[in-house]
Amino acid sequence: MQNPAMNDETRSELAKGYEHKEVESRWYPFWQERGYFHGDEKDRARPHFSIVLPPPNVTGSLHLGHALTATLQDVLIRWKRMSGFNTLWLPGTDHAGIATQMIVEKELKKTEKKSRHDLGRREFLARVWAWKEKYGSRIGEQHKALGASLDWERERFTMDEGLSRAVREVFVRLHEEGLVYREKKLINWCPECHTALSDLEVEHEEDHHGQLWSFAYPLADGSGEIVVATTRPETMLGDTAVAVHPDDERYRAMVGKKVRHPLTGREFPIIADAILVDPKFGTGAVKVTPAHDFNDFETGKRHGLEQITVIDPAGRMNAEAGPVAGLDRMEARKRVKELVAEKGLDRGTRPHVYPLGRCQRSQTVLEPLLSDQWYVRIEPLARPAIEAVEQGKTRFIPEQWTNTYMAWMRNIHDWCISRQLWWGHQIPAWYCPDGHVTVAREAPGACGTCGKAGLRQDEDVLDTWFSSALWPFSTMGWPERTETLGTFYPTSVMETGHDIIFFWVARMMMMGIHFMGEVPFRTVYLHPMVRDEKGQKMSKTKGNVIDPLEITERYGADALRFTLAALTAQGRDIKLAKERIEGYRAFANKLWNASRFALMNLEGHDAADSAPAARSPADRWILARTQRAVNETVAALEAFRFNEAAGTAYHFVWHELCDWYIELAKESLYGEDSPKKRAAQATLVHALETALRLLHPFMPFITEELWHHLRARVKADAWPDSIYAAAYPRPGPVDEAAERSFGPVIGIVDAIRNIRGEMNVPFKVALEDVEIGSLGREAWATVREELGRIHRLANVKDAAVHADGAPIEKRPASAVAVGDGFEVRVGLAGAVDVGAELARIDKEISKLDADLTGIQKKLANPAFVEKAPPEVVEKDRARAEELREKRGKLLAHRAMLSATVDSPGANPGRRESMENQNEQNPNQPAPPSSQPSQPASGAMETAERIASTAVEVGKAAASAVVSGVGELVEKVMPAKKKARRPAKRKAAARKAAPRRKAARKAKRKTAARKAAPRRGKKKARRGAKRGKKR
């Protein structure tokens, strides 16, 4: 296939905006045609990484939960594949017994007004298969639209011949081992679906508001009565005992006597049973219905009671029900009460709240019914599955699910696997005319017991989850010992929703261990549920299901994928709002345009020259940041922290590569051809193509498209001709010195921009009087070298840069900013609004004060200095020193400013604040020149004088700041701000708190960029800790 990006339209230049529809349609066939998605079972040289896709219901349609599954798994697969693994991602679909059968039955009823019984089993099944053929392909199309790199050559369906064979094999073997048996006992029966259900398919309505009805059973000897209660009056027709607690004095005399059933005349005993009866509940006497209640069933077994079934599979009363025979169970409920009341035995009804079991599918109230069903004896299978997790052979992420899994496994009940349905794997058991059972892999000719012919196969099918439980190995060819199994089993990760941890994950564990001798997967990653923007679970009945295709159409698959990944944090469900998707669509557009910019500015770039010597500090800075982004993204992926991985890459691309580097690089790129320009080009190409590779697992389409454009533009023949085949960026050492030394450049630009913003100086007005000072030698060199970039980014005409720590000059009509390791003065000539600048400086100072207060308080606490780790104390000391210094500088600037406007009446409030400052610190002698109320002989002169000593003021004030800051802050805050937030003034004690926080925030902003190494260490530390925990 020819390179689809390089047609005539796209060869020359990128479109101005990213058109996802056009781009996304191109690449899937390209990848598929090259066989990229095929896992090679013969390749055992490389480590393998395999995932089996949780098979969606074949007749269904994907919803956003599936899209999340597909996204996360594709992220893992593409990442691993690019990292050199032999990957397999195996797709397939599930026949979904009840669900599918119900869909087809409903359709049949609607279109032909027929039931499945009208058609007969054979014909009905033909219809289901036809339905499957018709709708089954939709799922594949949806996955392709999402970009899922599934190995379609290996696609499976749970009712394929191969998988069906695996199902029979497992059933027969388990039967041979005595782990599958048939027995008549009570099961949960759905009268609507006409089938038995497993415990898991029962949904418990937690607080059903119903009624508790009491009535009296007369003693058969006429000596009295005994009052019992029930929430299901109709079951009294099947009562075969009344139970009381053996220690209950009230009934001691009655035990052993009989009661007479008021409606049927049957007589049955009063028994004593300590397990069933809680003497404190109700009357302390319980009616016992062994055929219709689980507790009563067990009680019946203990006492050898008769089991009388009075309700049929359709939920109607049967012939045993005497006077209410033929009635529906709910009608019978009313009728029984009437009949009993007529006999004068009604003892009242009261409201009662109790749990009620409903069918997961039909929501029908379930009926416990006595019937013959097949079961898996589960405990022997569960034990090894528990041990495997205990031994760490399989681990759960997030970890908390381990407990959930363990709790269920340790308290597990035998699994009812037969279903009275037609759609599914028919149970491989045959009955001879004498009723003997023969279990076999293929239809036997004669009874295994008596040899008689005329066998009839069990009509029931197996629970859908029975075949699902085999999925990790049945799809790879088991029971044959295939190469695929040898290469890819156990799978690496089981990635699915936590809602099916019992249904599926636990059962795969049991079956995998039992039949393969090894766990089916090393890691179980359980992703959150996707909910709508109101937080509701998406379901068809609520009508809030979103088809992923609607979203990919509108925003693009890459945007959807990125959104889902970015929202997948551990431990919380995803509420999906369209604004979020829009945001990431914008990100795709951003990436597109960054590439577009690169493509437009690579004239003369030589791909061979990948490590030019003339790299500037800016170049080295972005290279360091690129490496850091790689390290952090990979670390996040390793830990299944998808949101962090996506977030890191996002932040790097947008806020570092685009917001900073591209703007910085323009200085070099726009100039004449030079080593510097070449270096910038090479750096840009490196950062961008690394970003593309980094993002590919998340946004496969756009990154592939851009990769081709970039590759063609730089004529980099060494690059693979698909990003899918390129290597994932590798973690490595970060050039921390490059990050650190570039800090002042960013800080200075930030500072000037802040002054512009706050002082309302539009960007287009070039600043002509800018001075940069207080730089250390190293910083000075960097700033000198990068001055052109500072000029460009802040629109400064010609800044003066002072070497070796020399401070800026003190001049009025200026705005000043003090950062870590630099200070900047922006002369605003006539344009300066002194009031505004004073307000701005006061804000800065109050931020510093707030910070300083906290630190000083800590440092003043002997316990802190003694007990805290020395490095923490040292860090705080240094920080305090830094803050004091900044504060001093700002105070000096402030003093001068206020002096210039210190004509009578000007800024009285602010002046007061300075005085106030001194008053608040009685322990500190107020430096004489810090009294601005002194008449000024000339503004300039005064300013000079004040400035010269103001640094001292700053230091003094700072060291004493602990006591007076709150007041100071309050006084110097701009009046308008106060007025805006009157409601927040309630708590006087917390006056300064909000601003302290603002201060921290402001600090952090610059600090974070500059102090990248610090942040990095912190993260690394965190990672190490997490590692230990697991």
Next chain:
RNA sequence: GGGCGCGUAGCUCAGUGGUAGAGCGUCUGCUUGACACGCAGAAGGUCGCAGGUUCGAUACCUGCCGCGCCCACCA
């Protein structure tokens, strides 16, 4: 009845035993030669409440309040 999770900016959510973060929204400027799906700046937080542990808690522990989920055969 048992268990789990959540409560952080207007909204949706990250996060951490030592300087509170993002996206969206809001406000103020910008048609700056990649991008208005954009650029620059700003505002906005007793990190649910109360105790405890600690030099230090939004984070760890206990209790409470509110919300959500899972498991469960009390008539």
